[in-house]
Amino acid sequence: MTLPRGPTTVTRVLNFFNAFKRVLVGRPFRSDKLAHTLLPKRIALPIFASDALSSVAYAPDEILLTLALAGVAAVTVAPWVGAAVIVVLITVVASYRQNVHAYPSGGGDYEIATTNLGRFAGLTVASALLVDYVLTVAVSMSSAANYLATAVPGMHGTQALIAVVGVVVLALVNLRGIREAGSVFAVPTYIFMVCILGMTAVGLFQAVSGNLGRAASADFQIVPAPGFDQGLVGLAGGFLLLRAFSSGAAALTGVEAISNGVPNFRKPKSKNAATTLLMLGVLAACMMAGILYLANATGVHMAADPAGEFRVNGHPLPADYVQNPTISQIAATVFGAGSVPFFIIVAATGVILVFASNTAFNGFPVLASILAQDGYLPRQLRTRGDRLAFSNGVLALAAGALVLIIAFNADVTKLIQLYIVGVFISFTASQLGMIRHWTSLLRTVKERGVKFRMIRSRVINSLGFLMTLTVLIIVLVTKFEQGAWIALLAMVVLFLIMWSIRAHYVKVAKELAVDGDAAPRALPARIHALILVSHVRKPVLRALAFARASRPSTLEAITVDLDPVETEQTIADWDRLDMPVPLTVLASPYRETLMPIMNHIKAMRADSPRDLIVVYIPEYVVGKWWEQLVHNQTALRIKTRLHFEPGVMVASVPWQLKSSEDSQKYQELS
């Protein structure tokens, strides 16, 4: 059984990919350039805030369409749901300002939980955050695709494809490095803020002057879902309110991004980060309030299933009805559909959503690299990629997001059911960790002023803990069946994988630690050299020369008799060329190469177990991947199997074919 695709081929393909990467990603950065990527507040705000701010693009929609299940009257409650979200937002921002001051190294929730609550809590937070980063990319990119379809109606129905392309492009941008990304991201984020706040101002002015129009969907009647004929009354109504709140709470993701990113700020890092966090909180609250107020004032109606729930004069909507997002509907009402401001607002919203995914592309690889440093992930994720970005983390994040987008066909309403669970697990654990942090710190401090500030911080973090725990419970209860179980399952799986990777590394380190055992240091008594021969060609001569140069105790060439005619030829060549070592022919009743060689070596080992056997394997080095397919497949299998044999060392003697020379020059450039 031979695979047509040899392992070394994988590497060759990678080499080709490396060169391709250079073209897409640019030349590597040196380590000492790292310091240059520190961010001023005016650039840090758009980078870290885009996630939290962009959620106004979909969170109000989710509130409205959830409430719509209980009919038209229920939708008017939306501003109050929004107000509850804003209260939570303000509490969380206040809490995280304490985190930023307490941990200026920017450990983030993972470090806070690990330090104060132990490894188990820390890894729980890490798993939760990794899953939520993936969801941030999937949700934001899917929503961005929706906005693009709003502006360009011909694209309606291809949202999943658009979102996939978006994720791929964003991954490439991030493989180029954070600094360049930063400056690219600053301008559109500011444009988005101006757009939303400006639209709110104009809308407010129109409302005061009595000129505010009605949204296109304002006159739709809504068929309540079964059980909600009476609106938001009873247990079911309360549950629906909480579900709407849970969806709105998506506005809170991204708040923790700043606390993870403190080391990226210019000095004084903590103070700058805390200020940026406050600005973020105020901006997000204003924008959320503005959108929900205008949606209510213009009468925007949203439905999860417009054809099923909406009626116009008692008739269902036409089959080709396309439901535009809340922001587009408001923009169309305030400025007129198809007007220049309308297109600017829709475009700015789409762009900010794309950039929101970037927050995850900043956060995920950093967290993965910290986890790899702590032994929870494979070591190769630890090293920074060659453009100061953590390439492996970027690729893993993009892959995860692509899976989600394709699996849910870029449906934001479905994806949002998986979302936020992770962030609120992280919030809650982090706030609990902060409470313990202040409590243990308070024991060491005597000065009254300091003590007072610590107690005040602890009160704020305690409030934050209670608030986030409540929201977490609400989110879990209302979303579990809707899809949150998938996110929780992913977290548990991630947790178990990372836990066992660390257990494995610890076990291996223990097994391999240098101790009193003298065996590994003992020089082997004698060295037996074996040379594998298939045809008598130049590579065999070189292998023989190399083997002889190391002056082994014994030296033997072996060949396996697969085909009598070829074996005769090999023996004849061996004699003709007057080779200075004996050639042993191994019989192979099953016409197979591996087993005769292994049996021969085992017999040698049994004779002299304290000796070292060095197996010299001549290998052809070729330049093209397909050449690899037709060479060395057997050598590779032999090498792999020999590795399992103690006291055997494999020496690969490469012979560079002419075709390999060009390929090597090519690699030098890459």
Next chain:
Amino acid sequence: MTLPRGPTTVTRVLNFFNAFKRVLVGRPFRSDKLAHTLLPKRIALPIFASDALSSVAYAPDEILLTLALAGVAAVTVAPWVGAAVIVVLITVVASYRQNVHAYPSGGGDYEIATTNLGRFAGLTVASALLVDYVLTVAVSMSSAANYLATAVPGMHGTQALIAVVGVVVLALVNLRGIREAGSVFAVPTYIFMVCILGMTAVGLFQAVSGNLGRAASADFQIVPAPGFDQGLVGLAGGFLLLRAFSSGAAALTGVEAISNGVPNFRKPKSKNAATTLLMLGVLAACMMAGILYLANATGVHMAADPAGEFRVNGHPLPADYVQNPTISQIAATVFGAGSVPFFIIVAATGVILVFASNTAFNGFPVLASILAQDGYLPRQLRTRGDRLAFSNGVLALAAGALVLIIAFNADVTKLIQLYIVGVFISFTASQLGMIRHWTSLLRTVKERGVKFRMIRSRVINSLGFLMTLTVLIIVLVTKFEQGAWIALLAMVVLFLIMWSIRAHYVKVAKELAVDGDAAPRALPARIHALILVSHVRKPVLRALAFARASRPSTLEAITVDLDPVETEQTIADWDRLDMPVPLTVLASPYRETLMPIMNHIKAMRADSPRDLIVVYIPEYVVGKWWEQLVHNQTALRIKTRLHFEPGVMVASVPWQLKSSEDSQKYQELS
């Protein structure tokens, strides 16, 4: 950039697969058992004949539905088309009886063409045959799925899935080896012959006694395709006749199977093979004639698109109408639908079609192995697999057939357009080769009786050549646009691949041939040993011990400074353990392992280009595939890159972790 899937993992997965294979495929055969697999005529006939005989299951259908395009009257011409096919069949059988006598070693068309017409013709025949073997499997298995759907109506619509499962099962059967397959195949083939000939006899008797019924589709009116309102008149009508003939010519595939398989016959091989071939020709002709006579007598109507072409009293057929194959319609008419004989006939036909694919599973791997021996395919296809079957060829054939079945959704009418081209290319070239063979042989022979027999043979082969060339042209002209171009394209691609593989092997053999050049034999002046160190652990100690045992001229340990803290630790450990060689720390401005090592080695090479550098790499050998993912990734990249450096040898020093021991025991069993 590191792939999460390390090359060695591929091998590990393979090892697991090997064990799995043992369970499915059984224990290996020894070479000396090969002689036992010789076949008596009564078993050779069913094995080699099933392909040719089984085509009566679909060839009449294709003749009927092609003619139906010209309306009801045209369908009555079907027996005459069948008669033309039978004439060709008899000619080809007569010709191949000459081949069998001339080449008792069973070279087959490839060898005949290569020997008499040269490498180019030979490889053309080989490409054509390989493609047609794949099509045999795809067509037969798709048709078998149709018959299963006839017997079990609930399965209608899942034919592609059934065909896929069938190919997989058949591949497994063939991986077990030809002999067991042979005895399994004999009985059902005989049952099929008895069924079809018996049904013909009963039908004939009913017709003579005036009791033969009418088929269910006998009263369907047919809407002629545009341009065929007048039936088979004019150029278009003639073309349609030829197209029907081309489809019917599928009955000829498999005739060459016996001439390829002569060495599998018992002695006297040639005579037995020729007799079997004659029996095959007579049987195939009788069955074809019988089915087409009964189809005509019972009025079976077939259509490529039953809903579009058929009318009952002027109305189209209901949407859920399922068109049964000709043999089932005849069986239902002669014996009654749902009767016991009906089910036996349908089942026997389905089974024979599955077994027909087996002819390809016999032929393809043999041909691939011959081609690999001649250097046209990678060497690993050359060796017989460990169950005396050529495992790699079986797998390649199954993969190709699966692609076709899935791409064409198991539609026999579409697949048959690609079919036969290859076989007739092979027929034509082989007959031309035979003509040259007799011509050159005639020059060497004086005896009159021998001379006369040779001239007679040459006349028969010449007739065969003219006949097959005519059919080839008809097939090409009538089927090219319908899909034959795909098969031709595949042949051209295969040809080019095989041609360039051989060119590559020839080039490499020339480059590597031992000549006057003394360089490969020259012992290097001195040996410099380098040991790669990442952490100071037991594997490093062992690598050091192995390196010291070979007493190199110089010995140096090197480590790459990826992380200052870890490097400090490594240096401290090195000093603490009092290691007997100096440790060199290489700076890595790009936090990358490969480049500093390569630069260091290049500098050493520049200093002393005639010396040998041996790089000792400590490697962890682990037991589970996922453990492989978290180890050795960097070692692998370093090894691959070092292979491109002349004068550098890589020595892998394996350290078997405890987890590898179980895994090795497992491998011993496999």
